[in-house]
Amino acid sequence: MHTVEPGDPETHSKDLVAENLEQLRKIFPSAFTEGKVDFEALRELLGDAADDGDEKFGLTWFGKRNARRIALKPSTATLLPRPDESLSWDSTQNVMIEGDNLEVLKLLQKSYANQVKLIVIDPPYNTGKDFIYPDSFQDSVQNYLELTGQTGADGTRLSSNSETSGRYHSAWLDMMYPRLFLARQLLSEDGAIFIFIDSTEVANLRLICDEIFGGDCFVIDLIWRKRDGAPNDRTVGSVHDHILVYGKALAPNSTRTLAEERFNLMPRTAKADAQYQVFREPGGPDPRGAFRKIDTTANAKGGRDVASLHYGLTNPHTGEVVYPRVGTCWRHSQEEMERLQADGRLYWGVNGTATTPMRKLYRSEAKDGMTTPSILPDMPFNQHAARELEVLFGTKSIFDTPKPVDLLRLLIRIGSNPGDIVMDFFAGSGSTGEAVLKSNSEGAGDRRFILTQLPEPTRFGDFSTIADITRARLRSSSQAVASTSSTADTGFRSFSLGAGNIVRWDTSRQDFEQQAFEQIDNIREDRAEWDVVFELLLSQGLDLASSVESRVFSGAQVFSTGGGLLFACLPPSGSINTGNSEEIAKGIIAWRDELQPEADVTVFLKDAAFDDDIAKANLVAILEQHESPFVVKSL
Structure with missing residues (x-):
């Protein structure tokens, strides 16, 4: 059993510095010497990517280092x-x-x-x-x-x-x-x-x-x-x-x-949908319904001027061969334009006499949304x-x-x-x-x-x-x-x-005896067991929306959350003794077996809840020596 001490992961939020160091150690183990980062070695490992200059692009202000x-x-x-x-x-x-x-x-x-x-x-x-x-x-x-x-x-x-x-x-x-x-x-x-x-x-x-x-x-x-x-x-x-x-x-x-x-x-939007209309054209309306017109030419000076995009296209209504306007070229290859033409997807105007056709984009083929x-x-x-x-x-x-x-x-x-x-x-x-x-x-x-x-x-x-x-x-x-x-x-x-719900030892105080007396029960006076459970839930990385249930075993209330990943027994001081410690342990085991969690199960026990060390050792031993042992921690 581990007794939770100040500085343990359960006593504070995630240590991002420690996490960053761990990630760096995995990538560059040789950049660490006696547990510390060797920046000279790290610079060598990074090669030219490392910037040693004093002048860098970015924003700086008084207080930035402290903010970080x-x-x-x-x-x-x-x-x-x-x-x-x-x-x-x-x-x-x-x-x-x-x-x-x-x-x-x-x-x-x-x-x-x-x-x-x-x-x-x-x-x-x-x-x-x-x-x-x-x-x-x-x-x-x-x-x-x-x-x-x-x-x-x-x-x-x-x-x-x-x-x-x-x-x-x-x-x-x-x-x-x-x-x-x-x-x-x-x-x-x-x-x-x-x-x-x-x-x-x-x-x-x-x-x-x-x-x-x-x-x-x-x-x-x-x-x-x-x-x-x-x-x-x-x-x-x-x-x-x-x-x-x-x-x-x-x-x-x-x-x-x-x-x-x-x-x-x-x-x-209604404005976007209004672009799709049933336009008049020779032979009557397009049976595929409303469409909007898309330009088939592009600015030749804008990087699209490709020789193969300058070609003639026959207007099927007049027989005239048309070319892209001066300063432009077709957007599509000749093969693609002829395919669009054969499929009736080019619009040549109301009377079929347009000098530049427009491509049809049908409303039925448009996306349900818009960019x-x-x-x-x-x-x-x-x-x-x-x-x-x-x-x-x-x-x-x-x-x-x-x-x-x-x-x-x-x-x-x-x-x-x-x-x-x-x-x-x-x-x-x-x-x-x-x-x-x-x-x-x-x-x-x-x-x-x-x-x-x-x-x-x-x-x-x-x-x-x-x-x-x-x-x-x-x-x-x-x-x-x-x-x-x-x-x-x-x-x-x-x-x-x-x-935090748990009162930690304050090294700045000089009244050691008084502080020791105050921490016989180290849960803050205005806090309930329910409060402590959620602090433990956060410390174990569980969702704040997790279901929290409780059952009473031999007079002691036990909480479970995270689908059985966390149990907590936090009754008043002296509640657990040699007479009920075994039943409490068996109750927790049976509940865990019922929930069938897929990962290691942690049990938190309130140290002050034990009447004596024998009751504590008995309960902990039953949990830790079970065929599916628990990780037991004492608060």
Whole structure:
């Protein structure tokens, strides 16, 4: 049996530095000396690919090194289950988390690394008046508690990022860099991220995304027109926002990302369908129905001027031999054009006298969707999204610039497929969650969402925090969706960020005897066994939507989750003794045999729950000496 000590994997989120070193060691074992990286040896192994110069292309700012360090620092926090704030807790696969998204992204690494197909975020724009950031990152959980008013300031200063600040852009980048770095780790290899941003930081955001995701993984800068007209209080007014799109990895032997190769077509618009018509032509309408006309020539000066593409083509209606217009050439070979002609796929005009035919593209042969243009067509504005919130909550101005659900549904359709996980860690009012629910209800699959929102205070009496608004919107949209679909998952599990459930030994304290007395039962006083189970679930990399069941064996409650991969016995102090330890062990064994998990099974036991060492040794021995031994760990 292993006793879990501070620093063990169960006590913190994934150690990304250790993981990076392990990957590097697998590729370049000779670049390590006594466990440390030998950079001179690594440079030699990389040859000319290593850049030793001081001047490099990229974006730098005061605080960048610290921002990178923050992203790599493991978290000792946990996520506390909140069934009373949830909807359909036992059956849903959706997750809503209240807390600082920096800590949450770290905590999700073990369970969701390389599993999220689509991330859609609308981060706070750098407006110079409403972006608040912590100056100290010594304890991110403490910062979170201070920021949300759950504890005193304790020396940490919170500053408004005003436009007069010397670190106006740096502060915003400090906030974004570690979050995007961690977000990339969660994306699947064919995953993509869509980031809303305005012109203030779009250039800087492009540069840090190029660094984090790789410049080759940039897909497109989508333009969304967010308002009908320019504001009349200025001479030049912005009416659009950017949506930067990045994939995680390039496809083999391609300049496109894996995400691009699996992107879906957007729905056809009425304007696009209007191009298909039943045109008049000699002999009557084409029996194959409506078509649109495609030019059969190309600009000869644009790299298409090939001698074999200059040839004569006979008009079947007039017998005249026609040639491509001056400065152009045919798009197709002579054989292909004659094939199209024989199949009736060339249009020679109403009277058959056109000097240049057009190729027919039939509506019946067209794709069900259309390529997404870089300027998104016919999308609702911010004002429409604000009206959506007004209808939901009966009040105006909850958010100044919410994103329309239909716009988010389009991005979800393009970037994800049924069964995929969609994430938004700047959830705001929860519009991404609503978009997923509505997409699923209309037969578009069983996508799941993971939302994260900081519980920032609000000025609305019914909702003390923005996280309250997020949950309220999810409940409201769930009711609307449930009325139209009886099969869609319309629930969500609610969690909140908090300090770890298990009190660790504090080496900075001098009152050793008092601390030892306090840790006789090392579970925080305000935490339940249920809370600890979910911390263990996260530590083992299990899904937050995993089913958690409990049974009582000889007076002790035992929890099981992950389909039998994890068991936890965490009863009050002294609950397990020589009289019931054997029955508890047999109960766990029988339950495991019933579930038939396909991997090693870990059992966590609360050390303080044992009445004496004999009871502990007895229970552990039965588990470890079974024909299918358990991995037993003590808390």
